[in-house]
Amino acid sequence: MNSAAAQSISWDPYNTDLIPNPYPMYKRLREEMPLYYNEEHDFYAISRYADIEATLRDRDLFSSAHGDILEFIKAKSVMPDSVFIHQDPPKHTAYRSLMQRIITPKRMFAVEQDIRALCARSLDHLVGGDRFDFITNLGAEMPMRAVSMLLGIPEKDQTAIRESVDARMRTEAGKPIDLANQQAIQQEALAGFEEYISWREKNPSDDMMTELLQTDFKDPEGVVRKLTRDEISNIVNVVAGAGNETTNRLIGWMGKTLSEHPDQRRDIVKNPALIPAAIEELLRYEPPGPFLAREVMRDIELHGKKIPKGAAMIMLVAAGNRDESRFVDGDKFNIHREQRPHMTFGQGIHVCIGAPLARLEGRVAMEEVLKRFPEWEVDYDKAVMSSTSSVRGWDSLPVWIGSKPKNYVAPKPAAPAPAPAAPAADVTLEGTWNVVVKGPTGPQPAVLTLERNGDSFTGAQAGAGTSTPIADFKKTGNKIYWVNHITKPMKIKVEFTGELSGNVITGKAKAGFMGSYPFTATKA
Amino acid sequence: MPKILYIEHNGKEHVVDADVGKSVMQNALENLVPGIIGDCGGACSCATCHGYIDPAWEGKAGSRNENEEMMLDGALRVEPNSRLTCQVIMTQELDGLVVRLPESQF
Numbered sequence: 001m002n003s004a005a006a007q008s009i010s011w012d013p014y015n016t017d018l019i020p021n022p023y024p025m026y027k028r029l030r031e032e033m034p035l036y037y038n039e040e041h042d043f044y045a046i047s048r049y050a051d052i053e054a055t056l057r058d059r060d061l062f063s064s065a066h067g068d069i070l071e072f073i074k075a076k077s078v079m080p081d082s083v084f085i086h087q088d089p090p091k092h093t094a095y096r097s098l099m100q101r102i103i104t105p106k107r108m109f110a111v112e113q114d115i116r117a118l119c120a121r122s123l124d125h126l127v128g129g130d131r132f133d134f135i136t137n138l139g140a141e142m143p144m145r146a147v148s149m150l151l152g153i154p155e156k157d158q159t160a161i162r163e164s165v166d167a168r169m170r171t172e173a174g175k176p177i178d179l180a181n182q183q184a185i186q187q188e189a190l191a192g193f194e195e196y197i198s199w200r201e202k203n204p205s206d207d208m209m210t211e212l213l214q215t216d217f218k219d220p221e222g223v224v225r226k227l228t229r230d231e232i233s234n235i236v237n238v239v240a241g242a243g244n245e246t247t248n249r250l251i252g253w254m255g256k257t258l259s260e261h262p263d264q265r266r267d268i269v270k271n272p273a274l275i276p277a278a279i280e281e282l283l284r285y286e287p288p289g290p291f292l293a294r295e296v297m298r299d300i301e302l303h304g305k306k307i308p309k310g311a312a313m314i315m316l317v318a319a320g321n322r323d324e325s326r327f328v329d330g331d332k333f334n335i336h337r338e339q340r341p342h343m344t345f346g347q348g349i350h351v352c353i354g355a356p357l358a359r360l361e362g363r364v365a366m367e368e369v370l371k372r373f374p375e376w377e378v379d380y381d382k383a384v385m386s387s388t389s390s391v392r393g394w395d396s397l398p399v400w401i402g403s404k405p406k407n408y409v410a411p412k413p414a415a416p417a418p419a420p421a422a423p424a425a426d427v428t429l430e431g432t433w434n435v436v437v438k439g440p441t442g443p444q445p446a447v448l449t450l451e452r453n454g455d456s457f458t459g460a461q462a463g464a465g466t467s468t469p470i471a472d473f474k475k476t477g478n479k480i481y482w483v484n485h486i487t488k489p490m491k492i493k494v495e496f497t498g499e500l501s502g503n504v505i506t507g508k509a510k511a512g513f514m515g516s517y518p519f520t521a522t523k524a
Numbered sequence: 525m526p527k528i529l530y531i532e533h534n535g536k537e538h539v540v541d542a543d544v545g546k547s548v549m550q551n552a553l554e555n556l557v558p559g560i561i562g563d564c565g566g567a568c569s570c571a572t573c574h575g576y577i578d579p580a581w582e583g584k585a586g587s588r589n590e591n592e593e594m595m596l597d598g599a600l601r602v603e604p605n606s607r608l609t610c611q612v613i614m615t616q617e618l619d620g621l622v623v624r625l626p627e628s629q630f
Contacts, residue, residue, distance in 0.1 A: 053565065056565065057565045057566070057567070096569070097591070097594065100569070100594065100595065100598070101594060101597070101598060104597070104598020104599070105571060105598060105599050105600050105630060106598050106599065106600060107598065109600060276628070338556065338558075339558055340553075340556065341553065341561050341562060341563065345563050345570075347563065347564055347565040347567075348564060348565055348567050348569070349564070349567045349569055351563050351564035351565070351567065351569050351570050352563075353569075355563060355570065355572075355630070356630050359630050360630070
């Protein structure tokens with residue numbers, strides 16, 4: 001390998017240039033630098049299937065005690081025991097075994113018809129139209145509703161949640177529907193959860209929540225007991241977060257990939273028995289979670305290089321999934337290929353516990369979409385992609401039903417957008433704001449309460465079970481700024497910088513060294 | 525080398541020269557036997573390596589452990605001779621083992 005080639009190999013999860021198509025870089029990493037070290041962010045990365053497999057299977061050498069996301073490992077983040085994705089044995093084992101008895105393939109399959117009905121509800125009203133959005137219309141709706149249903153959130157509450165979200169969408173008509181939409185759905189689904197848990201305790205049913213409340217388990221200290229409220233709340237947050245975002249991305253990739261491969265889409269329409277294989281190929285080809293991380297627990301050597309104890313190791317699952325030594329023509333999407341297991345659900349003791357649900361939702365969604373819309377074409381001018389340290393996929397994927405209209409003219413590069421018309425009356429800042437930060441682990445809801453004292457504002461922000469005062473709140477024109485020193489999941493200063501429009505503030509939340517993440521605050 | 529005969533749900537047979545000491549799941553994966561997935565790689569955490577041990581081999585193949593029992597409890601299409609094949613380790617005595625595979629692993 002010459003040094004010029006080596007120099008041009010560079011990868012990190014924050015490099016936006018690589019988000020649309022990271023695969024050529026992954027191929028170079030596999031072939032030229034199977035152990036990659038990134039100096040700027042101080043992490044190692046492996047990209048070959050065999051290396052990733054060996055790493056994921058070795059839970060003693062590669063620890064999850066500080067999580068599976070780069071930033072969390074660097075911050076030596078510590079989570080409550082019940083956040084079992086973030087633990088090693090024996091803590092992990094105690095909670096995982098319990099959840100394994102609750103999230104079973106049997107339970108998932110029992111709700112297949114309900115999930116089909118949820119798809120119909122999302123898709124039926126689109127029949128006869130000329131466009132729809134794989135994310136807004138299906139991905140942001142169905143997985144969230146499926147998780148709510150499995151948890152046993154009563155239909156009337158789900159309806160209330162949906163209506164409130166729909167109302168908000170109407171007030172924002174004319175603006176592109178952004179992520180806040182999906183985040184708000186999840187946030188509202190989880191709001192008032194304590195109340196719901198208490199209600200379910202008095203009204204047991206056959207849902208997951210009842211089982212979480214009633215099942216005995218042996219805790220990490222060896223005591224046989226039931227879960228506490230806090231533990232249930234943590235587990236539900238992990239399950240709901242993991243089950244919404246990733247399946248949403250899977251549905252987006254379905255829309256994009258089948259649009260690009262109309263011949264294979266036709267094969268599936270002709271023979272729906274191909275759908276399970278098509279879902280596996282989709283999971284291999286465009287994994288919603290493209291990388292996982294671990295902490296290295298001993299000094300080791302790999303591919304002739306030393307890795308020190310304590311290092312962060314990223315496993316490029318999306319690169320391993322296309323490793324030519326395992327998948328012939330790995331960069332080709334081919335639903336007819338010889339079926340070999342991919343790495344999208346991880347491996348080893350932390351393998352995705354929701355995989356049976358993801359596969360079921362993927363299969364049913366593909367069946368129900370193709371039944372109604374055998375052909376579509378993506379409107380790339382309006383599609384929006386994003387990538388974080390944990391997921392990569394579409395925030396919006398609008399398509400033309402059938403094909404792109406013949407007389408379609410691509411919109412010209414936007415002239416500087418005119419400032420949105422000022423609302424008739426300024427929203428009052430004092431009061432309650434629902435804040436959602438799109439963090440590396442998914443949407444993080446919080447509630448901001450503001451009080452006015454003359455011209456200045458004070459207040460507090462509550463999230464992750466704690467409330468901390470805010471500081472330096474400023475409003476200059478439409479620009480809003482405040483600081484929140486949070487203590488959970490780690491001590492860190494978060495600076496919010498945004499713009500007020502109507503009753504919504506959108507902007508960036510800068511969380512110290514962890515980087516900036518988009519946020520939305522909506523006046524309650 | 526001892527042999528394992530895997531029979532897919534559609535009746536298709538695969539005879540494999542098995543490595544002693546590796547699981548029946550791992551032997552299937554390394555020989556590209558379709559119908560066994562093994563998502564978790566042998567950690568008894570996913571139930572996607574489900575197989576039916578031919579009754580003639582039930583004694584020799586050992587019995588389910590506690591963890592496996594729990595996983596099978598929530599799995600689909602479970603029969604009395606169901607095993608998670610990652611928990612059955614290949615030995616010389618199992619030469620000729622017959623494993624039938626379910627219609628689907630999920």
